[in-house]
Amino acid sequence: MKYSMKWDLDSLFAGGINSDQLKAKLTQIKTATAALGDLLDRWDAASDAPDYPQFKKLITQLQTIDAGLDQAGIFVTAVGSADIHNPDVAPVEAELQDLDTQIQNVSGKLKKVLVQVPDANFNAMLVDFDLKPIAFNLQEMRNEGKELLDDKTEALINRLNLDGKSAWSSHYDSLVATISVPFHDADGQPVTLSAGQADNNLLGNADPQYRAALLPAWEQAWTDKEQLFADTLNHLAGFRLTEYGAHGVTDFLQEPLKQNRLSAKTLNTIWRVVDENKQFLLDYLDRKAALLGKKHAGWQDVEAPLNLPGGQLHHFTYDEAAEFIIKHYGEFSPKMAALAQHAFENRWIEAEDRAGKAPGGWMESAPETHESRIFMTFTGSPNDVSTLAHELGHAFHSSVMADLPLLRQEYAMNVAETASTFGELIVADANVRAAKTDAEKITLLNAKMDNPLAMFLNIRARYLFETRFYQLRQQKLVTPAELNELMLNAQKEAFGHDLSTYSPHLWASKLHFYIDEPAFYNFPYVFGYLFSLGIYAKAQQAGNFENDYIALLRDTANMSTEQLAQKHLGVDLTQPDFWLAGVRLIKHDVAEFMRLTDSLVK
Numbered sequence: 330m331k332y333s334m335k336w337d338l339d340s341l342f343a344g345g346i347n348s349d350q351l352k353a354k355l356t357q358i359k360t361a362t363a364a365l366g367d368l369l370d371r372w373d374a375a376s377d378a379p380d381y382p383q384f385k386k387l388i389t390q391l392q393t394i395d396a397g398l399d400q401a402g403i404f405v406t407a408v409g410s411a412d413i414h415n416p417d418v419a420p421v422e423a424e425l426q427d428l429d430t431q432i433q434n435v436s437g438k439l440k441k442v443l444v445q446v447p448d449a450n451f452n453a454m455l456v457d458f459d460l461k462p463i464a465f466n467l468q469e470m471r472n473e474g475k476e477l478l479d480d481k482t483e484a485l486i487n488r489l490n491l492d493g494k495s496a497w498s499s500h501y502d503s504l505v506a507t508i509s510v511p512f513h514d515a516d517g518q519p520v521t522l523s524a525g526q527a528d529n530n531l532l533g534n535a536d537p538q539y540r541a542a543l544l545p546a547w548e549q550a551w552t553d554k555e556q557l558f559a560d561t562l563n564h565l566a567g568f569r570l571t572e573y574g575a576h577g578v579t580d581f582l583q584e585p586l587k588q589n590r591l592s593a594k595t596l597n598t599i600w601r602v603v604d605e606n607k608q609f610l611l612d613y614l615d616r617k618a619a620l621l622g623k624k625h626a627g628w629q630d631v632e633a634p635l636n637l638p639g640g641q642l643h644h645f646t647y648d649e650a651a652e653f654i655i656k657h658y659g660e661f662s663p664k665m666a667a668l669a670q671h672a673f674e675n676r677w678i679e680a681e682d683r684a685g686k687a688p689g690g691w692m693e694s695a696p697e698t699h700e701s702r703i704f705m706t707f708t709g710s711p712n713d714v715s716t717l718a719h720e721l722g723h724a725f726h727s728s729v730m731a732d733l734p735l736l737r738q739e740y741a742m743n744v745a746e747t748a749s750t751f752g753e754l755i756v757a758d759a760n761v762r763a764a765k766t767d768a769e770k771i772t773l774l775n776a777k778m779d780n781p782l783a784m785f786l787n788i789r790a791r792y793l794f795e796t797r798f799y800q801l802r803q804q805k806l807v808t809p810a811e812l813n814e815l816m817l818n819a820q821k822e823a824f825g826h827d828l829s830t831y832s833p834h835l836w837a838s839k840l841h842f843y844i845d846e847p848a849f850y851n852f853p854y855v856f857g858y859l860f861s862l863g864i865y866a867k868a869q870q871a872g873n874f875e876n877d878y879i880a881l882l883r884d885t886a887n888m889s890t891e892q893l894a895q896k897h898l899g900v901d902l903t904q905p906d907f908w909l910a911g912v913r914l915i916k917h918d919v920a921e922f923m924r925l926t927d928s929l930v931k
């Protein structure tokens with residue numbers, strides 16, 4: 330084997346979770362944070378004017394502290410993901426969370442310090458040689474500073490948050506751990522499925538009858554505990570709304586939009602494009618239902634695999650997967666290929682299939698050493714190769730920004746999924762092209778449809794539900810019956826009343842509603858997916874794509890999303906045209922799927 334499937338964490342911190350190196354780092358961050366807090370308390374705008382030498386030191390120190398916390402954070406997350414039973418991880422995680430709260434307090438102080446700077450002086454700061462690279466970020470910080478309350482109150486809110494919003498979010502995990510679904514296995518033997526196992530089977534089991542029988546058992550398991558989940562959701566949202574209110578924020582979408590540097594107008598345009606262009610996906614679902622021997626697809630069929638005779642997929646070894654990604658990345662960008670190769674060679678990736686690992690995949694970057702780490706479980710399917718390409722896309726994004734000041738690297742969630750989806754698209758398309766039979770091609774196209782189905786229908790439903798839930802929550806506690814009804818209606822609306830079954834308890838079973846930070850963990854996915862499709866459409870035409878693409882990625886934390894698109898793509902995101910170019914790519918895949926399956930359903 331050429332490439333190792335196990336990562337190297339020693340280059341981040343040698344000696345594991347209890348190492349002296351990590352302990353020393355945390356102590357150092359703590360001391361530096363306290364010192365920075367003191368300096369900020371004593372800082373005087375008038376005496377630091379007009380060149381603000383002291384302020385420059387303070388903002389540099391804050392970024393150094395943040396980089397240290399990120400460096401420690403990725404290491405601790407990595408150790409925990411690779412070994413979920415490691416008892417030493419949780420205490421260090423708690424320590425990191427505590428440090429994070431202290432840093433938030435100091436960062437809040439720094440934002441308020443900027444408010445003390447008179448407008449004319451602040452404008453001069455923005456063009457100052459040292460501060461110009463982070464001018465946009467300083468502007469954002471100053472605006473946030475204007476919303477903040479006094480230091481004591483902000484510190485109290487941050488502290489309460491640990492037992493409030495953040496605690497409700499962790500409590501959700503504890504509740505999910507108690508969910509069990511009594512069911513039977515393929516041979517009819519009784520089994521008890523965990524929430525994770527049941528979810529995997531509900532969406533991924535190859536047998537349509539098995540999935541159809543599992544759905545009511547799944548819904549019942551959440552029904553039995555719906556009051557507990559309703560309490561958790563209500564209090565998490567209630568805490569958030571009170572926090573917004575304390576800062577003068579009355580529109581619950583204002584903060585999520587601001588965090589994503591996105592205007593409401595653009596979001597509305599995206600949703601309009603989605604709503605007006607979903608019919609071809611509903612047609613696709615009808616065809617899929619027919620292939621499964623049904624008149625209408627159910628909720629449990631939307632993401633299901635298709636098992637056609639001769640549709641056996643190629644099995645990749647890890648080395649083959651690596652070579653496949655490097656080769657096809659290289660067709661778009663030699664620099665992307667080089668980064669992928671660097672990641673494989675330098676053991677940035679944990680991919681081994683073994684017990685005791687966390688589910689899912691992620692990429693995080695280590696700012697102090699300009700490295701990244703990728704976590705996933707590789708079993709050899711084409712889907713795993715796409716996942717790996719997705720995470721390497723994230724790593725490429727980080728790598729092209731590694732030399733920028735840390736503030737300039739803090740891109741929001743909506744653009745975070747741009748480079749990853751782009752990497753994934755390259756490899757998913759290469760997989761389809763490499764298919765040896767029509768059946769194999771159909772299977773791969775079906776898998777490729779998971780993304781657009783999720784974005785246009787499932788996440789659309791989640792967004793409709795969440796906005797309506799927050800509207801209601803502003804007035805009262807929302808009962809489980811009301812939550813079920815809101816969710817069912819949202820699903821019917823998003824799926825055009827086209828499904829034979831729905832999942833009204835998705836508000837309880839879907840983790841995303843319970844994430845404390847950021848809020849509204851749904852629309853940024855849709856943005857990122859469609860944005861990268863638009864870029865992918867452009868990449869297939871443009872000559873000097875690589876440099877343009879890197880220039881765009883480097884600016885992802887340096888301007889509003891609308892400005893980013895205008896500057897690097899020459900498009901207006903508030904208008905439908907750019908988004909429709911991406912939609913055409915999906916339509917092309919669906920048309921190919923329809924053509925290949927036409928004779929199979931007659």
Ligand SMILES: [Zn+2]
Binds near residue numbers: 719723745746749
């Ligand atoms: Zn991602």
